[in-house]
Amino acid sequence: MNMMAFNTGKEQRICEELISWTEHTLSKPNIFYNGLPPCPYAQKAWTDKKIALLFKYDANMQALYSTLSQWEDALDLVIIIDLNFSEDPEDFHDYLHGLNEAISMGVFIDRDMWVMGFHPRDEANDFVDDQTFMQLVEDEYAMIFVQRLSKVQEAADKLAKKGYYNHYMEEYNAEEIFEKRETLYRRLKSWL
Amino acid sequence: MGQLKEWVKQDWVRIGSDGSIKGKCGTSKDKSNPDRCLPRSKANSLSKSERASTARKKKREGSKGKQVVSNTKAAKVKKMANGGVAGYETRAKRPFQGRSAPGTAIARGCGAVLSSRRKRTRGSVSQA
Numbered sequence: 001m002n003m004m005a006f007n008t009g010k011e012q013r014i015c016e017e018l019i020s021w022t023e024h025t026l027s028k029p030n031i032f033y034n035g036l037p038p039c040p041y042a043q044k045a046w047t048d049k050k051i052a053l054l055f056k057y058d059a060n061m062q063a064l065y066s067t068l069s070q071w072e073d074a075l076d077l078v079i080i081i082d083l084n085f086s087e088d089p090e091d092f093h094d095y096l097h098g099l100n101e102a103i104s105m106g107v108f109i110d111r112d113m114w115v116m117g118f119h120p121r122d123e124a125n126d127f128v129d130d131q132t133f134m135q136l137v138e139d140e141y142a143m144i145f146v147q148r149l150s151k152v153q154e155a156a157d158k159l160a161k162k163g164y165y166n167h168y169m170e171e172y173n174a175e176e177i178f179e180k181r182e183t184l185y186r187r188l189k190s191w192l
Numbered sequence: 193m194g195q196l197k198e199w200v201k202q203d204w205v206r207i208g209s210d211g212s213i214k215g216k217c218g219t220s221k222d223k224s225n226p227d228r229c230l231p232r233s234k235a236n237s238l239s240k241s242e243r244a245s246t247a248r249k250k251k252r253e254g255s256k257g258k259q260v261v262s263n264t265k266a267a268k269v270k271k272m273a274n275g276g277v278a279g280y281e282t283r284a285k286r287p288f289q290g291r292s293a294p295g296t297a298i299a300r301g302c303g304a305v306l307s308s309r310r311k312r313t314r315g316s317v318s319q320a
Contacts, residue, residue, distance in 0.1 A: 054260065061196070070217065070218070070220075070227075072254075074257070107196070108218055
């Protein structure tokens with residue numbers, strides 16, 4: 001990471017937990033992803049210092065809006081650690097879906113952005129959690145991933161050709177998310 | 193999306209290193225180290241040199257790889273923690289009528305104090 005500075009020991013432990021989660025779980029081949037790792041690019045992004053973390057302690061979304069409106073291409077991914085998240089995963093994801101629409105409409109000027117959420121009670125977590133990972137932080141937190149839409153979609157297209165989404169689509173209703181992202185990507189391309 | 197509406201209303205603008213308002217936030221051509229952004233009301237409440245100072249701080253520390261570069265003291269955006277409107281600096285209720293001393297200002301909020309015992313503060317301050 002680039003000059004990552006933590007305000008508390010908890011922030012540091014969350015960072016360590018994420019790096020550990022990436023190594024132990026996200027980078028291991030997984031049957032649900034056709035034998036590919038759930039996040040094939042995550043490990044390299046950490047190594048290349050292309051990931052930044054921001055910590056959100058209240059309901060204010062300013063950090064997210066600033067990340068979107070002042071995106072830095074030196075990074076591949078900004079993870080907003082949300083310690084004050086909506087209890088209902090549906091509400092949490094609905095908000096991010098709405099935000100993706102707002103991005104696509106040019107609210108943040110740069111339309112080539114994509115936000116994706118991780119909620120501790122997401123059904124999809126069962127696909128990657130093999131129960132062997134040791135948690136370092138007791139508190140639950142959600143995550144908001146901020147990336148370039150074009151990079152995510154182009155990487156997803158490559159993975160789709162390798163069958164990454166085949167099983168995943170059957171077991172979990174991911175088609176909706178995939179189609180939505182694809183639609184926004186096409187809309188972005190028509191703007192450029 | 194109430195917070196987003198509020199954020200849009202704040203009309204965040206991009207501050208150049210010379211302190212001038214360059215346009216909408218998000219229009220920076222330098223995508224690896226974009227310019228400082230501030231809500232328009234906050235930007236307008238600062239002098240050009242104060243805007244330049246916070247913009248240069250962002251560029252300087254951003255070029256060293258720092259992800260979050262805090263604003264200078266003068267450019268701090270207040271009340272944002274509650275999702276409220278970017279704050280305004282408090283203003284004196286009546287114009288200052290005392291003897292001015294270069295580089296200092298009378299500390300406010302101290303109530304009525306004998307003129308000979310007024311607290312003066314130095315540094316990046318100005319007397320309204």
